[in-house]
Amino acid sequence: MKPRQRRLVNRLMSALSAVAAVATILPLLLIFGFLLYQGASAVNVEFFTQLPKPVGEVGGGMGNAIVGSLILVGMAAVLGVPLGVLTGVYLAQSRDTRLPWITRFLADVLNGVPSIVIGLFAYALLVLPMRRFSAVAGAAALAIIMLPIVARTSEEMVRLVPASLHEAALALGLPEWKVILRVVLPTARPGIITGVMVALARVAGETAPLLFTAFGNRFWHHGVDQPIAALPLQIFAYAIAPYDDWHRQAWAGALVLIVLVFVVSLTARLATGRRAGAMR
């Protein structure tokens, strides 16, 4: 290949990969722009602080749904994160070969289970015995969805911790559990936090598993054993309703949801990015 020809091909391929990169982020930009266009007008203080108004009355907000989503995702994190991180540590550190292999395989299967099926599971496990829809059931469903994501990313991050650090700590005369708790996990922490944030962002937008667990609620929540509102549910309910005002609020809800997820991801990235260089 002649130099001129090579330069031409180089320029062509560079341009192609730039186009591909733009095409990848374009949907996100379009979604965000469209949400801003449709929903920004309905986002105001009321939207964050007020309950939904009855049909026919204009105004009101989704304050209860925003709080409800935060509670649901928070509870799901409390349930799912410790279990997921510990599973990840086990998968990465166990010397056994069979059980980790099975666990890993099943975690991947669980990751692929449709979220509505997980909702059904939480319904059968919690809603039926308790005889009512509840925040606990919704959070349990979300936690189950989080589990495989957190476990698998934690495993990968723990694996990335150089074996030499593990050995250095062992050679200092530390028992294995202290080595993992005080040396391995802190070193893997930035990556684990990123994984947790990805999982949180994912479940924050889940609607299907909440339909028959958290159920939704048009009022402020009355305890975790009661039905609770959630943004995705409220968006769904408003989007299929025949009122223009509700449609606007649904758009605003979607905008708030995506901004929440964006802020959480960004905070995680900034909080952990600073120390990520220390990994190597």
Place this chain on the structure above:
Amino acid sequence: MADGILVKELRAWFGHTQVLRGIDVTMAPREVTAIIGPSGCGKSTFVRCINRMHEVVPGAGVEGCILVEGHDVYGEHVDPVQVRRRIGMVFQRPNPFPTMTIFDNVAAGLRLAGVRDRARLSEAVERALEQAALFDEVKDFLDRPGSGLSGGQQQRLCIARALAVQPEVLLMDEPCSALDPIATARIEELILELKRDLTVVIVTHNMQQAARVSESTGFFLLGELVEFGQTKTVFTNPRDKRTEDYITGRFG
């Protein structure tokens, strides 16, 4: 007889591969013993058996007897964690804990073993850094991350970390192979200082280094200790033909 390191009939495996084929040797206390030999001859495995780090690798096996300062390392009720507390180790590549400051790196062994007393920790950290000839260079920024130091400083930091728990023996597995000649020279000076207080075993590929720092030298080949004796004798008048071939560069 009770002092130093006494090794009897030491055999070690990785899975079905035998890497040490019956090692018998006595290493004198408060002296430096160098272990030389070609790659894969079992040098590293040998020192890792002394502080029971060999068994950390999945599938690794060990047999035989090692007495360190009179204590049986492989005794029936001996906890490997306790063994490692008395026998420090420095690795080939500097491996300071990346999430910890310089101070915390050196304090790690004591702190994670439950020492909380701040004054005692500072004292131990200072002493260890002095011993590792690093104190003057880092005393003004002990709260900076250890990973920000140069390679040679990082290795001395790792030596300080090992010394902070006051071991009786220091095992060094090719401690200078990732360092430049100046940093290497500093570590060698340091080794000569250290042997006043503890027994040092150093694995090295660098025969000049073995000659410079050690009193005794052992030559390993294919999992056997071919020759062991005064460093001077081993290098100038080896008994075994294979030792002579190796140190004159005819193979390995």
